[in-house]
Amino acid sequence: QELAQRGLLCRDEPPLVALLRALQARSSAGVILIPNGCDHLAPQADILEALRTLNARVPEFRLRQGTLAEFAQLVREAKPRLAVIEGELRAGRRHPILSGVYSARTYLKQRNAALETLLERYAEPLAAFASLFGRDFTPFLWAAWELILQNQAHDSICGTSIDPVHREMLVRYERAEAIARQVIRDALRVIGERVAAAPGEGIPILVFNPCPTPRREEVVVEVEPRPVDGEEALDPATCSLVDPNGQLVPFAILGERLASEDVLSGVKHVRKALLAFQAELPPLGIKLYRLVPGGEQPEEVDPQVVDERTLENEFYRVQVAQDGTLSVLDKETGRLYQGLCFLEDSGDAGDEYNYSPPAHQEVITSHGGAAEVRAVERLPWKATLRIDLLLRLPKGLSGDRRGRSPERVECPVSLFVSLQRGVKRIDIAVEVENNACDHRLRAGFPLGFRPDHSFAEDAFWVVRRPIRPPDGEGWVETPPTTHPQKSFLAVEDERGGVAILNRGLPEYEVSEEGTVYITLLRGVGWLSRDDLSTRRGHAGPPYQTPEAQCLGRHRCELSLYPYRGTWEEAGVLEAAQAFRAPPIGIGPVTPSRGPLPQEASLLAVTPPGLVL
Numbered sequence: 001q002e003l004a005q006r007g008l009l010c011r012d013e014p015p016l017v018a019l020l021r022a023l024q025a026r027s028s029a030g031v032i033l034i035p036n037g038c039d040h041l042a043p044q045a046d047i048l049e050a051l052r053t054l055n056a057r058v059p060e061f062r063l064r065q066g067t068l069a070e071f072a073q074l075v076r077e078a079k080p081r082l083a084v085i086e087g088e089l090r091a092g093r094r095h096p097i098l099s100g101v102y103s104a105r106t107y108l109k110q111r112n113a114a115l116e117t118l119l120e121r122y123a124e125p126l127a128a129f130a131s132l133f134g135r136d137f138t139p140f141l142w143a144a145w146e147l148i149l150q151n152q153a154h155d156s157i158c159g160t161s162i163d164p165v166h167r168e169m170l171v172r173y174e175r176a177e178a179i180a181r182q183v184i185r186d187a188l189r190v191i192g193e194r195v196a197a198a199p200g201e202g203i204p205i206l207v208f209n210p211c212p213t214p215r216r217e218e219v220v221v222e223v224e225p226r227p228v229d230g231e232e233a234l235d236p237a238t239c240s241l242v243d244p245n246g247q248l249v250p251f252a253i254l255g256e257r258l259a260s261e262d263v264l265s266g267v268k269h270v271r272k273a274l275l276a277f278q279a280e281l282p283p284l285g286i287k288l289y290r291l292v293p294g295g296e297q298p299e300e301v302d303p304q305v306v307d308e309r310t311l312e313n314e315f316y317r318v319q320v321a322q323d324g325t326l327s328v329l330d331k332e333t334g335r336l337y338q339g340l341c342f343l344e345d346s347g348d349a350g351d352e353y354n355y356s357p358p359a360h361q362e363v364i365t366s367h368g369g370a371a372e373v374r375a376v377e378r379l380p381w382k383a384t385l386r387i388d389l390l391l392r393l394p395k396g397l398s399g400d401r402r403g404r405s406p407e408r409v410e411c412p413v414s415l416f417v418s419l420q421r422g423v424k425r426i427d428i429a430v431e432v433e434n435n436a437c438d439h440r441l442r443a444g445f446p447l448g449f450r451p452d453h454s455f456a457e458d459a460f461w462v463v464r465r466p467i468r469p470p471d472g473e474g475w476v477e478t479p480p481t482t483h484p485q486k487s488f489l490a491v492e493d494e495r496g497g498v499a500i501l502n503r504g505l506p507e508y509e510v511s512e513e514g515t516v517y518i519t520l521l522r523g524v525g526w527l528s529r530d531d532l533s534t535r536r537g538h539a540g541p542p543y544q545t546p547e548a549q550c551l552g553r554h555r556c557e558l559s560l561y562p563y564r565g566t567w568e569e570a571g572v573l574e575a576a577q578a579f580r581a582p583p584i585g586i587g588p589v590t591p592s593r594g595p596l597p598q599e600a601s602l603l604a605v606t607p608p609g610l611v612l
Contacts, residue, residue: 016054020061029078032061033071039154088463091470092477096535098160099480100354102507103440103522105159105166105548110556111173112157113504113580115148115180121210121581123180125284126187129602135190137183144183147176160352160540162527163547185261185586192589195288195596202292203234205241205587209281211578212605212612216280216422218382221585222257222272223291236273240294244598248298249289250380251277278381278420281583284612285601288591304383304419305375311383311419316426316562318417324371324387326417328426330562333496337562341428342366342444343413344517345393345436347404349532351524352548353539355440355482356532360403364393365444366413377418387415396437401531409435425501425575426560430520437523437549442509443558445500445516449493454510455567457486457576462567467510478534482509482519487576490567491516499572501559501579520556523549568609 013021023032036044044050051063090097102109119141127137151169155161192206203226207219226233241249254274262268281287306312309320317329326340343366350356366389377384391411394404416429430443453464469479489508490499500508500516507519525548528540559579563570591598605612 017058020058024061028080028082029075031071031074031078033068034063088458088465091475092472092479092535093475096353096477096539097480098158098353098477098535098539099482099484100350100522101158101160101352102482102484103355103519104352104524105550106505106519106521106556107550107554108151108157108159108166108169109506110504111170112148112151113506115144115173115176117580118177118180118184119144119148122208122584123183123187125210125602126191126208127183130187130190133190133194135187137187140179140183144176144179147172147179155540158352159548160527162543163545166547184584188584188586189589191286191596192288192586193592194594195286195589195591195598196593197288197591197598198593200290200292202239202290203236203588204591205275205289205291205585206589207279207281207287207289207583207585209279209283209285209287209583210581211574212284212603213574213578213608214281214283215578215583216278216420217578217583218276218420219279219583219585220254220274220276221587222259223275223587224270224272226588234291234293236275236291238293238295239291240296241275241277242290242292244288248296249277249279250298251275252379275587276379278422279583279585282599282601283605284603285599286596287600288589288598289585291587298380303378303380304421305378305385308375309373309385311385311417313419313421313423315424316419318385318419318426320371320373320385320387320417322371323367323369324373324389324415325366326426328560328562330496330564333562333564335495335562337448337498338446339367340445340560341415342446343389343391344442344444345391346440347394347397348438348440348522348524349397349401350534351526351529351532351539352545353528354477354532354535355480355522356534358397358401358403359533362394362404364391366391376416381421382418384416384418387417389413389415393436393439396439404438411435424561425579427579428558428560430556430558432520432554432556434521434523434549434551434554437525437551440522441520442517443520443556445498445518445560447491447498447514447516450512450514451491451493451510454483454489454491454508454516456483456489456508457573458484459486462573467512476536480534481511482507482517487580488561488572489516490572492563492567496562496564496570497567499561499563499567499570499575501561501576503557503580505556505558518556518558521550521554523551525549571608573609573611 054063151172236253241251243249254276256271256273259272260269304311304313311318319327325342328337345364347358348355349358372388376386392408393411395407395409396405398405412433414431418427455462455464469481472479484506485508488499488501491497509517527543527545528538530538561575
């Protein structure tokens with residue numbers, strides 16, 4: 001009946017007959033598939049009786065129950081001339097696609113991405129290599145994956161259920177992470193025992209690169225301050241760090257952490273030092289470093305901090321403006337990008353399924369504000385600036401939900417911008433204390449050119465999307481300007497472009513003027529409403545979901561990657577993988593005279609662009 005009211009079916013016929021005739025007109029094989037059921041319905045008990053009745057009442061059609069495989073076989077037998085359909089097949093012309101789910105409860109997407117990365121990039125490959133030496137971690141991997149998969153039912157991972165469902169998800173993620181991290185620790189120890197190294201003083205540290213390309217990157221290792229031979233514990237602050245060739249490596253102690261280990265063998269509680277240094281690593285490989293007594297450090301090198309508002313390395317020069325936005329000079333192309341990483345906040349009168357701006361929208365940005373900037377990290381290989389802002393946002397929506405509340409709340413925001421020596425990437429972490437309701441907070445990146453398309457990693461490919469959406473006349477759901485992504489999106493012209501890498505932030509938008517927006521969080525208070533401007537009717541039950549407002553502290557991690565040429569030529573996918581999966585390490589390990597060298601690639605992948 002709804003389709004008839006919208007002019008998609010003939011109003012002079014019974015709805016089912018009109019639907020069958022409309023589908024028949026579109027079928028080149030004379031076979032029509034009618035899916036029966038919904039995720040909220042049990043199987044129809046009287047389906048066979050219903051089909052007999054329909055066959056008697058609508059003799060021009062023959063209806064029967066079947067499977068998808070049977071339908072496909074009937075189509076093949078008809079040998080029709082099939083049209084070629086291209087694109088994502090993701091449009092709300094006849095049925096909502098509910099694109100707002102990509103930004104509903106963003107914290108769930110971040111946890112899911114982190115856990116998938118932990119298993120796919122670390123636990124599974126390390127367990128596979130450890131199996132070559134007789135250790136089988138398969139049951140533990142299955143246990144962790146089962147917990148994660150329980151969270152990936154569509155209403156769960158989409159963030160479109162009631163609050164208790166999503167509280168349970170966080171518990172499963174915690175359990176899966178505990179299992180995965182224990183597998184990683186144990187597998188690294190097994191591999192470390194097979195590294196050929198003569199006994200020596202100090203603490204051996206094994207570092208693992210989870211990416212199938214060589215890299216230079218910071219690694220932070222939890223180090224138990226004891227030598228492997230059981231002698232008196234070492235103070236890392238009085239030690240030197242050397243690589244397999246005996247070369248000094250600069251390092252820093254970031255603090256310490258209390259760790260509880262060997263729970264099933266008589267638990268022990270150990271305070272471990274957090275040791276940071278920059279490692280040069282082989283593809284999907286290992287490298288053995290050693291912390292030895294002495295305290296000697298390499299000669300100082302020029303830091304990446306130019307002044308309290310400027311960072312610089314071989315690839316980029318980054319300056320912070322008075323309002324906290326960034327100017328980035330790409331030294332390779334000579335291109336200057338200005339006003340990057342401003343914050344934009346807009347009201348949201350939608351629900352967990354769809355963003356819907358209120359009738360009287362109010363958009364607030366960080367432009368023109370006053371930011372406090374200071375250098376908080378000055379390491380030989382890395383520097384970080386901290387940018388503090390204060391957003392004064394409407395507390396929520398007005399009483400009639402047609403506008404934003406005149407009452408304001410303060411939402412402190414801190415941005416941490418980092419450059420590493422030898423790393424072509426500008427890392428950005430955004431920490432926000434969200435005290436506002438019914439709004440969407442995004443980071444904006446004006447690129448200074450008007451693109452026609454964006455490129456984004458999807459589940460099985462990198463998809464090329466037009467910037468301008470279809471007009472959507474008569475559609476059930478307004479065509480969204482936001483789109484999904486996995487680890488990166490890129491926008492480019494004939495001179496090059498900018499990729500924005502992310503860790504678990506699946507929603508982006510590119511405006512026709514050339515500004516890229518990354519959604520940091522979206523807060524709403526309803527599972528479903530029927531008064532949205534962007535969708536007709538309900539998408540689910542009208543429950544209130546106060547925890548979907550996402551109040552509290554959030555941390556979002558991004559990275560800028562300006563480049564020359566195309567995204568493929570510039571290695572954007574490899575850069576995104578490296579950003580999502582930094583190297584890890586463990587110390588001490590117990591090397592012996594095993595078959596593995598102190599620096600080894602366990603697996604290399606060629607040509608570039610082949611995804612492991």
